[in-house]
Amino acid sequence: MDAELFRRSRTEIAPGAVHVPDWLDADQQRRLLEACRDWARPPAGLRTVRTPGGGTMTSRQVCLGWHWYPYGYAHTVVDGDGAPVKPFPEWLGELGGRAVRDTLGEPEAVYDIALINFYDADARMGMHRDSDEKSDAPVVSLSLGDTCVFRFGNTESRTRPYTDVELRSGDLFVFGGASRPAYHGVPRVHAGTAPSALGLTGRLNITLRVSGFEGG
Template sequence: MAAELFPRARTEVAPGAVHLPDWLDATRQRELVEACREWARPPAGLRTVRTPGGGTMTARQVCLGWHWYPYGYARTVVDGDGAPVKPFPHWLGELGRSAVREALGTTTQPYDIALINFYDGDARMGMHRDSDEQADAPVVSLSLGDTCVFRFGNTETRTRPYTDVELRSGDLFVFGGASRLAYHGVPRVHPGTAPPELRLTGRLNITLRVSGL
């Protein structure tokens, strides 16, 4: 946002959970949006996720490296077109490890999973934990496009206490350590807030994880 009265600062939201505003510059944001557009193409492209209870997630998703489905991982899109999952690029993993170094001052295992969620103006994400992995490496979250409210909670319950964080295009959020299994979600997206130069209507979230598989 132009003409900030007070520059947004690094914030430790909870032990091991850090928000770094404006971590991605404009060039890297454009590169990532273009990459997401390619990854979203079929086969193994952007899909609607269906839950075991018969519901659907309002945010659509594409996976790299390992395909996530409720609630496990596979090498093919078992709940979609059955195609092999797209490969996880080395450069994206290096970006994730760089994010952890800057946010937490630590190193981590090589990343091998990316979940890319696309939110239109009406999409939401309920409170959940990233607990299907067999590794406890920090989760890296990169935001592109529309601003959202990111709700970061606790490890015991989907309810309070939680903290609402405004995530804008280019922001980084990393959570590991004591906060690795914290509940989190997206209760709101603010349509029309994406930087115009991205030519993106909606919000993209790139989440990087270590599978341990």
């Protein structure tokens, strides 16, 4: 939105879960989008994720550093073209470390995984935990493009209580500590809300994690 009555402000959604609006400026968003477009190209590019029950996720995904598939990690795209996963760039890890420092004030962890999800207008993400890593370092989430409703829940179940947060292009959301195992999802994307200057139709979510794996 170009004009609002009240400026959006940093909010602690739950202990260890912080939303920072407009954390990435317009130039940073454009640079990150161009990087995502490069990463999305094959080999080991953007793919549709198939669940063990035979269904498919409505968002599409590309991974860096380690390849995620339900429910584990591999060095190659085992559920796709079989190519080696693309490397995780040092600059992206530095961005993740700065995000944690800016929100939680914690020492910077060594980020080595990125899961990049692309949502079109009809895509959703069900309530889930990020629990396939061996590290409990905070999860860093960056948004580009269309605004979404991000549902941040509790640590016990996929049901209430939860808080719906509007995430716009450039927003940062970090969750760690007591909130690290919280369920979360994306029940809605508001099509056509991306900044026109960005040149993106749809939504990209860049999620950074620390694997805790040996021999990476």
